[in-house]
Amino acid sequence: MELEKKIQELSVKYQIPEKLLEEAIQMEKKNLVYKDDRRRLMTQLEEIIIKYSN
């Protein structure tokens, strides 16, 4: 609940869609790997940004 509120606040402050931030966090959670050389998720994040730019 608090996190949702914060996401809303940040999306307004930095002028980005709320869903973009939510989806990015979910993507990170889903693909989290507990290793030091963790998997980089820039490609997935790029795709999400492109999706929300359309």
Added chain:
Amino acid sequence: MTIYLQKVYFQNWKCYSAQEIKLNINTDKNIFIFYGQNGAGKTSIQEGILWCLYGSDAVPLEKIAEYFNRVNLKSNPELELSVRLTFTDREHTYSISRTASRARRGSTFYPIVRDATFEQDGISQLDVQERIESIVPRSCREFFFFDGKKIEEYAKLTHTDETRKAIERTLGVPEIRNLRDDAEGTLKKFEKKIKDAAKNKKELQAVTAELTTLKQEIYTKKGQLQKFREELQQEKKFLEDTELRATQIEDLNNKLKEIEVEQRKKIDWENQFKSLDTEIKQVLTKAPIYMLSDLVREVADDIQTKTVSKTRISVNVNLLQELINNNICVCGRCLDSDAYLYIQQQIESLEQAGQISKEAIELQDIYTDLKELSRYQTPDLDKLLLQRDRLIEDIEEVQQVINRKQKETEGFNRQEAKEIWEKIGQLKENIRNQENRIQRIEKERESLQQQENQLKRQREQLANQDKLTATLNKQLTLADGLKQAADELINWYIDNCRQKIEQYTSEIHRQVTNKPDEYIGVQVKQDYTLGIKNVNDDILNPENISAGEKEALAFAFIASLNLASGKAAPLMMDTPFGHLDTTHQKNIVNSLPQIPSQVIVLATDRDLPDYLLQDLRPHVGQIHRIKRLEGSEDASVVEVEE
């Protein structure tokens, strides 16, 4: 999402030959108790579950060699052992299984552990370890599976990096931190894309290049700000510590002054003692006089009597001599020869009776001396001795005070006392300078950000002249916003989690502590170490509380992490309260129903006696009893008791 342990199956695992344990999760009662005497096989259950989940990370290979069921091993040296766990989140069922076998090398056997398997709703999954991680992450397993000894580690003054990471993983910090890093990387990708697309557009290229430089400057300023803020924090902490030291030094300084006062007091008493001692010695020297004073007085009186009679004789002789000299009687007539002779004879007789004048003088002198002696007042020796004893006691006592204070002030030098205030002044000055520096850099950064916004608008205008660059600019703007949002989010998230676990830990601690009136809360510091707030708002170091209190604190912390994690994996406790006092035991047991996860307690009858179980019973799903099989060594079974 709450995850429940539904079933455990052990085959040839330690004392369990073939044991299935089913937990009835179809009620709202979340607490499951396994009773067993020491050595019955409680820890084997926890160890088996951990091995199934985390393999050699939880139980080393050399231990596994010893864990094959000894009874069955006699008939089959190439025995296979396995542990299978079934979890459910009430939506899906997850089955994890791990197996080990014994291989022969010559005459010896060694264990071979196979990789775990993972099935979701009966369908085998490939990324086994990651799936297991999603149920109970390896690094935070200690917050879900722990025992009395392990619990002590969480009340320590400092945490290891590994523990800090485990705490952050439990709280879900790494994913937000990863988002920030990925957002930064993605932003750079978009910046490169727009740079490439603007190759033929000189003005757009120039603005993009300028923006890149500006961003770099802002980044540098942010780095400086962070560095200076950290330095400021350190300086403030240093000042705080120095002020604390200064207070201690003041205290020591005051003690030194007190020592001086005590020493003066001691010298004064020692002088009093010396004069009293001399007086007592004099009294003792004159003791015979005091002892003989009555006799002396009697002798003096006797002498006085003698002196008086001698004096009388002397007076009589003088009177008779006067009669002869005057030749007249007291009646006025002249003395006749008979009277004259008679008087003459009387005078001779009286003078013979006692050498009158010389002896009388001597007796008078003796009398005066004896009278003088008899006038001596007998001093109160008991009183003097008592005074001396009291002085000895007082001197000893003051010496003890001096010794104690000297020990307390050992190593303290007054130079430090002088220097520390100068140091505090210097530190305050440094802090003021650092705050001014931060203010200045913040202003510079704000100014740079204004320039950046202006350039962004300029770039937007230029980019919009072309469809491709317009799209790229839009994506870049989103990536930039996302990066900044992620930057802010991570700081907020960590702080928010810390506050949350501080609140949960405080609430649980108030329930479990045996001093609820004294301890009003728990402070969780930036590095997740703990402090206890008392009623005076002082923060107590957990190192200074009793072992039982430490464990109660650690339990509160672990339970709060479990709450804050949102994972609500099963919480398994192996004999966690056995050595606690009854108040802590009772408080912890009574707090278990507040934990939203499934709670599995492995206990002896002493850990969880009947009177504690009664309080818990309304929340208990099942009670199992672990029994040693009669006539067979190393063999146990688990039975449902109720």
